[in-house]
Each structure stands twice: as structure tokens, then as C-alpha cells.
Amino acid sequence: MATHQTTIIDIARALGISKSTVSRALTGHPNVNGKTRQRILDMAAQVDYQRNQLAISLLTNRTGTVGIIVPEFISYFFPKVIIGAQEELARSGYNVVICHSNESYETEVSNAKALLASRVDGLIVSHTKETRNFDHFKIFQRKGIPVVFFNRVCEDMNVSNVTVDDYNGAFLAVEHLIQTGRRRIAHLAGPDTLTNSRNRLNGYRDALTRYGIPVDPELIISYDLNLDKANIYVNHLLNLPNPPDALFAINDPTALEALSVAKRRGIRVPDDLALIGFSDDPISAVIEPGLTTISQPVTELGQQAAQVLVRQLLTKEDEFQPERVVLPTNLIIRGSTVK
Amino acid sequence: MATHQTTIIDIARALGISKSTVSRALTGHPNVNGKTRQRILDMAAQVDYQRNQLAISLLTNRTGTVGIIVPEFISYFFPKVIIGAQEELARSGYNVVICHSNESYETEVSNAKALLASRVDGLIVSHTKETRNFDHFKIFQRKGIPVVFFNRVCEDMNVSNVTVDDYNGAFLAVEHLIQTGRRRIAHLAGPDTLTNSRNRLNGYRDALTRYGIPVDPELIISYDLNLDKANIYVNHLLNLPNPPDALFAINDPTALEALSVAKRRGIRVPDDLALIGFSDDPISAVIEPGLTTISQPVTELGQQAAQVLVRQLLTKEDEFQPERVVLPTNLIIRGSTVK
């Protein structure tokens, strides 16, 4: 169904002038006779002329497009980050191409290749939980295309990244549990491929240690974030001879799953089991009891990632200094930890 | 920070051969000597060669890219549609560029122009609630670029569209309310710029009429879907001298807002007021009481839109016949209508 689209040559021919003049009129170049310009603009409007961005990009070696790769966008988190980034990028005149890797390493690689082929000017990424090899992102670096990681970052690449303070968030969460009287605090952690999982785990450990509570490896379970399996691990914890009196989950969906298991087993929350999540999912505010959680400035995460990228886009390659932005996290107390 | 990217000319020069041969080797053309081909492929891998899609698209007048414009993507609905569409389009070798208009007519127009400039091969759209003028989409049609509307469609354009059966969904919802004993059934409707709002309103009216219940205009309120205002309308309805005993809301977020108002006012749901929504938002399943609602096959909506578009992409322009796909809706009964 491909058809010929009107070009500046068509307009030039129709008006009996050269395509240079048409180009100048259309781009607002001053050196064009007023009347000629008007004739050209009228004709362009009449035939629905739209500049061919492909040709311009090919010529200028700039697409004005930034790629964003996220592992998923069903949960409210990534869409909100994207919106923040997009607003900010639009302000600087950039378009956005969104790819979702669906938590698949292979898809992520193919996304990266496609963005490279379409010549994006920069890249914003949160990688999949399967990603251990970052070669597909290193190509961008080698070609001088700025890359900014957010949320899940790559520590052995010399690139900018924007995160929230996962360590402190986890620390606050566990501290809160301790201060409300819990002593056997379990942690249902994420995979150790993810920086944020590791940081949250460290925050959990340090909070316990800080308050003189021994870290019991039996109470720490790492899992792959496949929600179907969360209930297995929760049940396992609750079946221990000496079960936990509190659970800090890697994220809200996991905590909500735990809440549902507890309800099914007739375990009272927060009396018998206190629950705390991470991310402040919209559901956490409406469920009964409300889920205590750690909130993070989601939209700002996207904005900051975009700002860091734009700054880098304006920097000469030899002056590049990677930036590390860390945004604060907050404890939101609800009914799953206190009455 | 723009740098030179490796081209086939660089490879050709390095190997002392012509760029034609390099091009042939890279595209898998048979007429290339086996050894030469291998040398070329090795060199390409070594220098991270990535084909320049811009140049190819310019040459072939095909980008292999489809644009999707949605009014928002915070709610679970549009992301899920996009995922469905993307999977299906990927299967046919198309990439996707996602734009969100943020329910703003102006942004939508500018999105459409940008997609036109970047020469997408096709367009999938759900328009904003402000959109009354569809000229920016008609340009695509005139240029022979297929457009498929979904969810919110444009009735006076001769294009394909994919929707769910809003009319029947609304009918089922109201019928359910009637069959559970309600007689004063209010409808908090959406703006009449949206086809789905209008269809749901018609389903509501017809169900009442069908069961011999007079349609009371006092019980029908159209609003702009700005959730902050929903509670005003709900309160207004509940303050009527003869208040409703049931409310059918245009969508789940609106119904959930109504539920929260009812709770605040001490009105018992479902005893004093039955509530029913539309769309089966994830929150509706977890809230207390659960929200009765109309579910729709969201991912399939995206898949179908993509399939219709791909078919059209393969059709000659003079053989084009617009398709109208309507997917079924289902009543999901929860605690907000029955004990």
C-alpha cells in the first residue's frame, strides 16, 4: 500500500522554481522572497506536504530520537517513568521510541540492535532480570551514543545512572518493623542480577545488625519475581518451625501475594504477621488492610534520567563524566504493620 | 556527541573491494564469493557494523514501523493493548513507535505529524476525549497510509476499527442490576465525544426500556472522566430527593471513586447502593467489596487491531475494504452488587 509522498521537488516543479528555494522557504531561511515564500507555503499546505524526517536524519546524522527500553510496562511503575522522561525529552526537542523487553534477554538485545539501526541519539534503559552480559549496550558507548541506566543499573559500565535509594528504603522498612516490636523478620528478595534487589537486601541486613538482631539465612529467600511462585515461598516461610513475625518483600506485588496467602491461612495481619512492600503500588492504598510500603518518586526518576541524558547529548565526548543520581525513598505506614 | 558510524564504504575500503559487494554480502545476496563473504562478515562484526535503517527506508520508501497513539498509559488498559499489538506486529516484522497524547488534542495532532514525518507504514489510534476534528488522521488516509482505530473510534472516516461490544456490555450490566432488584439505576457516563461512552449510554437506556423502567434524565450524568470530579457527581446523585439504588459507572476508576464516597457517607454497598463498573481494573478484584464490572479482552483488542492493520498493509489501495471488528464483553459479578 505504499504510495508516493509529496516532496519538495514536486512543489518546486509545480511552481517552476528550484527545490533549494522550496527547502529554504519551508525551513524558514531568511533569504527567500516574501511572495515566493507564500506561494510555496500555500502549495505545501494544499498538498499536505510533510518533510521526510528520514532524509533529514540521514543528512544531519541526528534523528532527534531517544530510545527507552524497559523490562515491562504493565505495572504502573515503568509507564510513569516513561511519562516523566518523555515530558522532559520533549522539552528539549527529542522524540521517544519505547521498547519493552518483556524481561527477556534476547528481546532486549534485539531491541538494542533495532534502536542502533534506527540511529537513536541516546538510550535510557532498565535492563531485564536475565541480563548478565551488557555487550549490546557497550556498543552504544563505543559509538559515542549516550546511555543512561535507571532503576536497574549496570555497575561495571562507565555510564550515568539514576536510581532511588533502595538501600535506605529497605533500612527504613526493617527499622520500622523492629520499632513496632518484630524480631523474626523475613525477606523475600529479588534475583541478585538486579542492583536494586542487592541494595535492598543490604539495607535489610544492616538494619537488623544495627539493632542487634542476628541475620538468619533461613529467613532470606531470593526469587525470580515470577509472581506465581511467590505464594510457595511465603508458605514455606510460614511453615518454618520458628516462623517469622514479619515479612519485608522486594516489591508490593510480592507483599500483596503474601497478604493473600496470610488471609487464606487465617493468619492475622498485622497481629501475627506484619507485611511491608516496596514501590507503593496503587493497589496497596486500597486493599484491606492497607499495605505499608516504601514509596519512590517515580515520575521524577524518568525526568532525571532524561535530564542526565540531555546534558550528555550536549557534551563533547572527551569531556564526558558519568553522573550518578540517587533519589530519596519514603516510608508509608499503613495497616499491614500497625493497627 | 554525534560520531561517525561505520558504513559499508568503510568496510569496502578496509578490504579493498567495492561497496556493492559488501552490500550484497551483508544482505545475503547469493552472488558473492564464499571467502569474500566471510571476510566481509568478519570485518563487519569486528567494527560493530549496524546497517543504517534510515538510508534503507529512504531508498525503499518503507520504514517497517507502525505508530500507535493512545490517550494515556497509566491505567493497565492501554499498556496491555499495546503489548498485544506489538507482539502481533513483531510477528509480521514491524517495529512500533508509541506516542501518548495525554488526552490533549494538540499533542495528538503533533504526534500524528511526527509519525507522518518519520514515515510510519501504518497507524493504530485511540483518540483523545477532546478530539472532534479528525483532519490530522485523514491526511494519512489521503496518503494511502492505513489507519486503524480501536476502543475510541471515528465514525465518519472510512477506516477499519476494532472495539469491544460496549453496547451489550452496558446492557448486561444494567440487566444484572434490574435482575437483582434495583429500579432507580443511575448512570455516570463519559463525554459524548467518545463512541464507547455513547454506546454504553445506549445500552443502559435500552436495558431499562426493555424491562419497562422509565429512563429518568435526572439519573444520567455525563462527565469528562476527570476523576477528581467524579465524587462531586456521585454526591449529587446521592443527595437527590429520590436517590438511586444503583449506579452504573462508565469505567472502573469512576465506580471505585463512587465506592469510596459511599463508604465515607456510611452507605452500605451493595445493600443501599449497588455499584457496577466497566473494564475490570485489577483493583476491582482486590477491593472490599469486590467491584462487579464488565470485562473486555484487552490483549486481544491490540492483537486484532494489529492484524487488521497488517492485512491492510498487504492490500492494494483500490481493493481496500474497511473492517469492523467487535469483541465480546462479559459480566463479572462481585460483592458490589450481590451479597
Place this chain on the structure above:
DNA sequence: CTGTTAGCGCCTTCAT
């Protein structure tokens, strides 16, 4: 103020 020319990176005839 306007036209001519070159070239961005690639594929595709047309020769050889």
C-alpha cells in the same frame, strides 16, 4: 534572492 551541485548510506540495475 535564486539555482546548481554534492553528498548523507544504502540497494539495485547494468555492465564487465
Place this chain on the structure above:
DNA sequence: ATGAAGGCGCTAACAG
């Protein structure tokens, strides 16, 4: 099996 040449649509010198 390979090379040379043309052109996709556009902008940017360079002439006039």
C-alpha cells in the same frame, strides 16, 4: 562474482 553509477529526499555550501 564484482564494480560503477544512479537515486531515495533533503540541506548546505557555492555561484551567480
